[in-house]
Amino acid sequence: MSKQVIVIGGGVAGLEAAGQLSKAGIEVSLIEKENKTGGHLNDWYKLFPDRRNSSEVKEYLDGITHHDGIKLLTNTTIEKFNSNKSHFSIITNEGKELTADAVVVATGFDLFKSARKEEYGYGIYDNVITSTDLEEMFRKGKIVLSNGNVPKTIGIVHCVGSRDEKVGNLYCSKLCCVTAVKQAIELREHLPESKVFCFYMDMRMGGAFYEELYREAQEKWGVNFIRGKVSEAGEAIDNKLIIKVEDTLAGRPLKMEVDLLVLMAGMEMSEGGKKISKMCGLNTGENRFFAVADHHYGSNRSNIKGVFYAGTCTAPMNITETISHARAAVSEVMDYLKNVRK
Amino acid sequence: MQFDPFVIPFNIGLYFILIYSVVRSVIWFRDLSRPDKLRLQRGFFGTAFVQSLKEIFLESLIHRKILKTNFKLGYMHMSLAFGWFLLILFGTIEADIFGTKHLNAPYKAIFFRFFNPEHGGMGFEAVYGFFMDLILAFILSGLFLAVSKRFYSKVVGMRKTTRLKATDKIALISLWLIFPSRLLAESFTSGAHGNGSFLTGSLGSWLATFLPAQQMAYPFWWLYSLSLGTFFILLPITRYMHIPTELFLIFMRNSGIKTGDKSGTYSEVETHSCSSCGICIDACQLNFSVGITNIQSAYLMKAIRNNDDVSDIAHNCLMCGRCDLKCPVGIELSPIRMIQRRAGEPENDFRNIYKGYFRSRQSVALEKTNGSSAYDFLPENNPKKADVLFFAGCMTHLTPTIKNSMIKILEASGVNYNFIDEQGGVCCGRPLMLAGQDKEARELINYNSRMIWKSGAHTLVTSCPICYKVFKESYYLDVEVLHHTQFIKRMIDEGSIKMNFLHKKVVYHTPCDLGRGSGVYDEPKDVLKHVSRLEKSKFEDENSLCCGGSLGNMKISNQQKSKIARDAAAELTKGNPDILATACPLCKKTFSAVTETRVADISEIVAEAMMQPSVKKYILKQVNSIKELANI
Numbered sequence: 012m013s014k015q016v017i018v019i020g021g022g023v024a025g026l027e028a029a030g031q032l033s034k035a036g037i038e039v040s041l042i043e044k045e046n047k048t049g050g051h052l053n054d055w056y057k058l059f060p061d062r063r064n065s066s067e068v069k070e071y072l073d074g075i076t077h078h079d080g081i082k083l084l085t086n087t088t089i090e091k092f093n094s095n096k097s098h099f100s101i102i103t104n105e106g107k108e109l110t111a112d113a114v115v116v117a118t119g120f121d122l123f124k125s126a127r128k129e130e131y132g133y134g135i136y137d138n139v140i141t142s143t144d145l146e147e148m149f150r151k152g153k154i155v156l157s158n159g160n161v162p163k164t165i166g167i168v169h170c171v172g173s174r175d176e177k178v179g180n181l182y183c184s185k186l187c188c189v190t191a192v193k194q195a196i197e198l199r200e201h202l203p204e205s206k207v208f209c210f211y212m213d214m215r216m217g218g219a220f221y222e223e224l225y226r227e228a229q230e231k232w233g234v235n236f237i238r239g240k241v242s243e244a245g246e247a248i249d250n251k252l253i254i255k256v257e258d259t260l261a262g263r264p265l266k267m268e269v270d271l272l273v274l275m276a277g278m279e280m281s282e283g284g285k286k287i288s289k290m291c292g293l294n295t296g297e298n299r300f301f302a303v304a305d306h307h308y309g310s311n312r313s314n315i316k317g318v319f320y321a322g323t324c325t326a327p328m329n330i331t332e333t334i335s336h337a338r339a340a341v342s343e344v345m346d347y348l349k350n351v352r353k
Numbered sequence: 354m355q356f357d358p359f360v361i362p363f364n365i366g367l368y369f370i371l372i373y374s375v376v377r378s379v380i381w382f383r384d385l386s387r388p389d390k391l392r393l394q395r396g397f398f399g400t401a402f403v404q405s406l407k408e409i410f411l412e413s414l415i416h417r418k419i420l421k422t423n424f425k426l427g428y429m430h431m432s433l434a435f436g437w438f439l440l441i442l443f444g445t446i447e448a449d450i451f452g453t454k455h456l457n458a459p460y461k462a463i464f465f466r467f468f469n470p471e472h473g474g475m476g477f478e479a480v481y482g483f484f485m486d487l488i489l490a491f492i493l494s495g496l497f498l499a500v501s502k503r504f505y506s507k508v509v510g511m512r513k514t515t516r517l518k519a520t521d522k523i524a525l526i527s528l529w530l531i532f533p534s535r536l537l538a539e540s541f542t543s544g545a546h547g548n549g550s551f552l553t554g555s556l557g558s559w560l561a562t563f564l565p566a567q568q569m570a571y572p573f574w575w576l577y578s579l580s581l582g583t584f585f586i587l588l589p590i591t592r593y594m595h596i597p598t599e600l601f602l603i604f605m606r607n608s609g610i611k612t613g614d615k616s617g618t619y620s621e622v623e624t625h626s627c628s629s630c631g632i633c634i635d636a637c638q639l640n641f642s643v644g645i646t647n648i649q650s651a652y653l654m655k656a657i658r659n660n661d662d663v664s665d666i667a668h669n670c671l672m673c674g675r676c677d678l679k680c681p682v683g684i685e686l687s688p689i690r691m692i693q694r695r696a697g698e699p700e701n702d703f704r705n706i707y708k709g710y711f712r713s714r715q716s717v718a719l720e721k722t723n724g725s726s727a728y729d730f731l732p733e734n735n736p737k738k739a740d741v742l743f744f745a746g747c748m749t750h751l752t753p754t755i756k757n758s759m760i761k762i763l764e765a766s767g768v769n770y771n772f773i774d775e776q777g778g779v780c781c782g783r784p785l786m787l788a789g790q791d792k793e794a795r796e797l798i799n800y801n802s803r804m805i806w807k808s809g810a811h812t813l814v815t816s817c818p819i820c821y822k823v824f825k826e827s828y829y830l831d832v833e834v835l836h837h838t839q840f841i842k843r844m845i846d847e848g849s850i851k852m853n854f855l856h857k858k859v860v861y862h863t864p865c866d867l868g869r870g871s872g873v874y875d876e877p878k879d880v881l882k883h884v885s886r887l888e889k890s891k892f893e894d895e896n897s898l899c900c901g902g903s904l905g906n907m908k909i910s911n912q913q914k915s916k917i918a919r920d921a922a923a924e925l926t927k928g929n930p931d932i933l934a935t936a937c938p939l940c941k942k943t944f945s946a947v948t949e950t951r952v953a954d955i956s957e958i959v960a961e962a963m964m965q966p967s968v969k970k971y972i973l974k975q976v977n978s979i980k981e982l983a984n985i
Contacts, residue, residue, distance in 0.1 A: 129942065130751035176911045178946065243751050245777075255777060266777065 013038050013080075014348045017101055017111040019089065019287065022050025023072065023330055024322025025117035027337035028344075030075030032115075035345060039081045040109050042101075044088050044283060048076070050119055054143045056150040058330065059186075059193040060220040068330060088283070092291045097317055097351045112351070113344050116293070116301065116313070117321040117337065118284035123172025123180070123276040130243040131168065131274055138162075138252055139244060139272045141171075142190055145198075154201050154271075158250060162205060162270035165198055166254055167191045168241045169211040173277030182298045184277035185327045188215045191275050192228045199232040208235045208269070210256050218329060239265070244272055278327040291315065301325050311340040317351070319343050355453065355468040359571070360460040363578040366585030367459060373589055373710070374597055380711070381601070381618045389610050389619070396608025405604040413599050414438055418681035422632060425498060430630065432495025434596070439488045447481060463581070466539050466553075467574050470546045479550065486552040489539075492532050500529060518659065523583065524591040530580040538577050541570035590709040592655065598625040599682060612688040614791075616703065620692060621712070623684045627654035633676035633686065638899055642917040643909065645669070650676045650686040657693065660705040660712075665908065667693035671917075672787060672905030674869040678895045694789035728796050731779060736808040739771035741840075742832075744801075744824075746817040747780055748938035754953075755938050758960035759816055759837055765963060766849045771808060781820040782827065787905045794827075802828055814840045816956065818867035818937045819904065825871060836867060838877040838936045838955050845883055852884050852962040859885040859958070860930040862921075862944070863897035864937035877936045877955055884962040885932070890925050898924065900935070902943030915947060922948040934958060 014037050018029045021043030029041045047053070049072070055065045076083070084103065091102040101109045125133035125141050132139045137157035140148075148154045156162050169191055173184040188211065195207045214236070216222045228234040239257045247253055251268045258265045280299040288295050294314045296302040301324050304312035311319045321340035322333040385393065396402060411417045414435040420427030441462070448462035449455055451472055461468060473482035503525075536553065543549025544557030544566035560566060588594055602622050610619050633650040640646050648669040656663045667690050677686045703712045736742075743763055749755050763770050779801055782794035805813060805828075812833045815821045821836045828834075835843070844850045859881055867873045874894045881887045892898045901917030922944050925933055933952045935941050944952040 127946065129753065129945070132753050135753050135757070179911075179915065245750060245753065245756075253776070 014113070015040070015111040016113045016115060016344060016348075017042065017099065017109055018115045018117060018321075020050070020117035020119055020283070020322075020324070021045075021048035021083070021085070022117060022119045022322065023052055023068070023333045024119065024324075024337040024340075025050075025115070026072040026076050027334045028115045028117055028321045028340050029081050030072070030078065031338055031341040032344065033078040033080035034075070035341070037080065037344075037348075040111065041076070041081055041083045042087045042089065042103070042109075043083070043085045046085050048072075048083070048085070051122075052330075054146060056146045057193070057197070059189045060218065060224045062193060062197070089287065089290065092287070094291075094315065094317070099317060112317070112348055114318045115321050115340055115344060116284070116287060116318060116324055117340075118281050118287060118324045120278040120284075120323040120327065121281040123178070123184075123279050125171055125274045125276050127178055128171055128175075128274075131171065131241065131272070132244045132246070132252070133274060136244065136246045136252060136272075138250065138270060139274065141274045141276045142187070142194060143276070145194055145273050149194075149197055149201070152201075154198065156250070156270055160270075161202060163202075164267075164269045165202075165205055165207045165271045165273065166241070166252070166267070166269040167195055167207065167209045167273045167275065169209065169275050170240065171274040171276050172279065174212060180277060180279065180298070182327070183215060185215065185217070186329055187275035187277055189218060189221045189224065189329075191273075192216075192221070192225050192234070194273065195234040196224070196228050196232050199234060206235070207232075208237055208267070210237050210239055210241050210254075212238070212240055218331075237265070278323065281324065284324045291318065293318065298326075311336070311343045317347060319347075355461060357464075357467070357574075359575045359578050360464060361578070362575075362582030363460055363463065364582075366582030370585040370588055370597075377589070377711075378601070381622065384618045385610075386617065389605075392608045392610055393605065396604065401604070401607040401609075405600075405607045408603045408607065409600055412603065412681070412683075413596075416681065419630060419632070422679065422681065426502075426630065426632075429495045429498040429502065430628070432491050433499065436488055436492035436495060440485070440492065443481075443485060443488065447485065451478060451481075464574060464578070466542050467570075470542050471548070473543075473548050473550070482548075482550040482554075486550040486554075489532065489536060490552050493536065496529065496532055518655075520587055521591045524587040524593055527580040527583040527587070528593065530576065531584065534573050534577040534580055538570055538573035541566045541573060545570060592627070592629045592658075594625045594658075595628040595682070598622055599628075602626040602682065602684075606683065612685040612692070614688070614692060614695070616692045620689050621703075623689060624654050624657045626682050627651060627684060628682065629655065630681060632679050632681060636675045636679045638671065638673070638675070638901070638917050638921070639669070639909070642901075642920045643913045645909070645913075650680070650684070650690070653686075653690060653693065654684070657689075659709070660703065663693050668906070669908035670906055671865075671899045671901070671903040673865040673899035673903060675896075675899070678869060691786075691789070694787070695791060726796055727793055728779075728800065731800055734773075734800075734804045734807075736773050736804055737771055738809045739769050740810055741768045741770040741812045741814060742805060742808055742810040743770055743772045744778065744781075744813060744815045744820060745772070745774055746778070746815060746820040746938075748819065748942070749816040750774075750777065752938040752941055752954070755816055755941065755956055758954070758956040759814075761960045761963065762837075762841060762844070762850060762956060763814075766844045768849075770814075771810070773804060773808065781815075781817075781823045783819050783823040784904050786823065786827070788907070798823075798828055802830060805830055805832060812840075816938060816954075818864045818871065818873075819939065821873075822866045822870045836871070836873055836876075836936065838867075838880055839873065841880050841956065841959055842876040845880065850959075851964045852959065853964055855885050855958065855962045857885045857931040858888055858928070859932045859934045860888045860890050860925050860928060862890075862900065862925055862933060862935040862940060863894060864935060864940050865897070865899050865903070867936055868897055869895060877934075880955055880959060881934055884958060885934075888928050888930055890928070892921075892924060900937075900940040900943040902939045904939070914943075918943045919947040922950070926950045932958065 016032050016037050017040045018025050019042050021041055026048055029039045032039050049069050052065050052069055058065050088104045089101050090104055093100045099111045099114050169187055172178055172180055191209050195209055198205060198207050216225050237258055239259045241254050241256045243255050245253045251270060252272050254267050254269060256265050294302040301320050303310045303325050313320055319340045321337040416427050416430040419430050444462040444465060448457045448465050452461060473479055539553040540557035540560060543553045544561035549557050605619055605622060612620050629651045631651055634640055637649045648666045653666050656666055670690055672687060674687050680686055706713050745756050779797055782797040785794035810832055812835060813824060814835050814837055815824060816837045824834045861878055861881055878887060898921040900921055901914045926948055933944060933950045934955055936955050941952050941954050
């Protein structure tokens with residue numbers, strides 16, 4: 012009889028893990044809380060750094076998970092988790108019991124809820140939006156303000172909910188810088204008449220081809236990068252937004268009017284992940300993400316034998332890293348299943 | 354003449370402390386400012402003196418306030434203070450009545466039984482002896498509590514007790530020895546002579562059954578005298594200095610002297626009046642939320658007395674003022690802390706001399722400032738004329754929902770207002786003040802004052818209690834300063850704004866600077882009662898908690914601040930309210946991050962409850978525009 016594995020989460024990591032496991036002849040139950048798989052990938056229009064369409068990656072993931080060995084359960088959440096040595100069972104919200112020899116947790120991340128930074132006015136001023144809202148606009152091909160006008164000046168705020176002790180997130184979300192650069196370029200493409208300003212603390216261009224993209228944004232697209240964190244946004248009578256920021260390179264305070272303000276929301280441990288960590292007794296770190304068994308060579312292992320992690324439920328990652336991490340998780344699972352004593 | 358060498362230590366101590374008290378009083382009086390000297394003179398010949406006597410009796414002897422807060426702790430203080438007072442008083446009378454002659458030297462009263470061993474056998478003498486034993490028993494019961502408190506502070510219902518330095522310990526031991534040694538000395542003497550009352554008599558006769566009472570008595574009389582002498586000599590450099598100093602404090606306070614913002618006689622008297630009772634430690638959130646137990650006011654007072662470096666202690670405080678209102682001695686703890694935060698300034702620099710028995714002001718020449726302003730870059734501001742000014746302040750700009758609600762309310766109220774820092778303003782100055790940078794704060798105050806004068810307004814409304822406090826206390830303005838809750842209350846009373854009742858359960862958090870800091874307790878609650886179901890919490894009014902977001906403390910980490918916030922929010926939301934209401938943008942911001950309950954400023958709740966602006970306003974607007982057209 013073939014072994015069974017439950018994968019929790021149908022985002023990039025979960026799909027990749029499920030696909031690779033089924034390829035290796037494992038029976039997989041893939042649990043997804045939404046009505047379709049893909050996770051955050053569905054919210055993104057084009058991906059950095061090459062700006063390919065996100066649907067291409069989705070197609071690949073759908074391709075590898077289109078397999079008889081994968082039982083997909085959408086609109087499903089976990090109500091109860093039991094472990095008995097090497098045997099795991101899960102009861103879903105529909106009262107269904109699933110059993111498995113190993114579990115892969117791929118619960119991913121939640122975007123930082125930008126309304127928590129009230130000073131930026133998300134949810135208060137109409138023309139303050141987040142990076143996901145902007146992706147939605149790109150997908151529709153229409154970038155307009157709440158009154159239907161086309162924005163002329165656009166501000167992009169980096170590090171919203173990342174590297175911010177006041178909201179309790181000390182870590183860097185890694186991807187918002189490059190997202191900002193990508194979106195700034197796209198804005199300039201869509202609206203050639205517009206001016207785009209990015210307000211950053213540090214530019215963290217650590218991935219392949221990120222630095223090149225950053226350079227392109229400045230040289231080709233004339234995006235302005237201003238070093239300094241936006242302290243607050245207010246609304247003027249004509250619906251324009253007034254932002255206050257300290258230009259730390261010039262060493263002076265700056266007040267500026269923009270039509271549209273885009274917040275680069277960071278990544279946080281997902282609510283679903285928090286629920287599962289409590290239910291299963293999985294350890295979390297100070298950053299609230301799952302704590303891995305070893306940072307160097309055990310980043311897929313958890314504190315429970317037979318439960319493995321894949322993807323951004325352990326730390327912020329881009330898609331490339333997420334897929335690699337999910338494959339590594341599969342290799343750990345296979346190794347575990349081979350050696351585990353029944 | 355009745356004399357024995359063992360009385361010498363007592364006599365040395367007694368005369369030392371008497372002379373010391375006179376010298377110190379003269380120095381203190383000399384250091385007072387001229388107006389304060391006049392206040393004291395007026396107080397001496399006025400009602401303040403009588404009041405002070407009453408207060409001294411109630412607080413220094415009976416310890417009424419401690420009794421109210423914590424009965425066992427109060428009893429401990431009362432039995433020692435009031436009991437000792439009674440023992441001295443009736444001891445003196447006893448010596449006077451039954452002694453060989455009238456007007457005896459003090460030692461004859463203290464060691465009465467030694468010099469009159471045959472006294473107290475019968476009749477009135479025995480009744481008097483019974484009474485004296487009763488007082489001694491009263492003191493010993495308190496002493497028992499004090500000793501237990503030292504080893505296990507929960508005995509007297511406290512979570513923490515104060516830690517001591519070496520001289521304090523010696524003084525403490527000598528204090529502890531005074532009464533037991535008196536008990537044993539008197540008991541042995543009584544045992545040897547077969548007299549004494551219920552305590553000394555019974556203990557004495559029992560001890561005499563197996564010990565040579567006559568020989569044992571003498572060493573205990575020595576011990577009694579020695580412990581008294583040691584205690585008196587150490588008194589000025591230990592916390593027991595509070596015993597004589599509190600009398601001065603009460604009299605000075607009743608004469609109308611205040612701490613102010615410079616150190617001087619009064620702040621020194623206050624510092625020495627602290628008995629280290631530890632009530633401030635129990636009141637402090639830094640203690641019960643994050644376990645910091647070395648910076649509370651009792652420790653600050655001690656560090657100032659010892660002339661230690663206090664800057665760490667002085668700055669590690671939320672400045673919430675909870676301890677101020679709980680201090681049974683009535684020391685103005687927060688103002689003293691503020692003085693210490695400004696300690697770099699020469700007029701606040703003292704050092705101890707003569708082993709700490711006296712203090713002297715550092716003779717440092719005042720640093721010359723070049724007179725240039727740190728804020729030259731600020732543009733001149735010429736606000737438009739209005740009756741009412743609205744000053745949102747930095748924190749309200751960071752919580753735009755409050756700002757927008759206030760605009761809605763001001764618009765609806767129909768007053769002629771000007772939002773003076775709509776395009777961003779200059780800080781009110783309080784954060785700088787809290788950091789001890791008064792000169793820089795003064796520049797900002799002057800800048801804002803000019804702007805307010807130019808507007809010609811009669812009322813200034815602020816949304817932030819931090820601004821409110823500083824506008825009220827440190828600005829010299831002839832405008833009425835209102836917090837927005839007071840303004841809203843007035844608008845409701847006048848009928849200028851009309852509201853629907855929101856069927857919501859609300860609990861109110863009193864912000865420190867609005868409540869304890871400025872005494873505004875009722876208006877916010879009245880407004881909330883008007884629009885919602887206001888529930889009570891365990892921490893109301895003076896007893897309200899700090900939200901943890903205080904600007905006053907830059908020593909603790911954000912994690913610690915967040916812990917304080919979480920604990921406070923958890924306390925306030927115990928009754929599962931729909932809204933946790935506050936009246937401060939900083940409290941709102943701090944609480945929103947740590948609780949699932951909706952946190953809202955009162956202005957938001959009012960704006961939500963407000964009906965469409967009444968017709969009155971439109972008519973007024975039209976009338977105004979007609980007036981304008983007609984150039985009236």
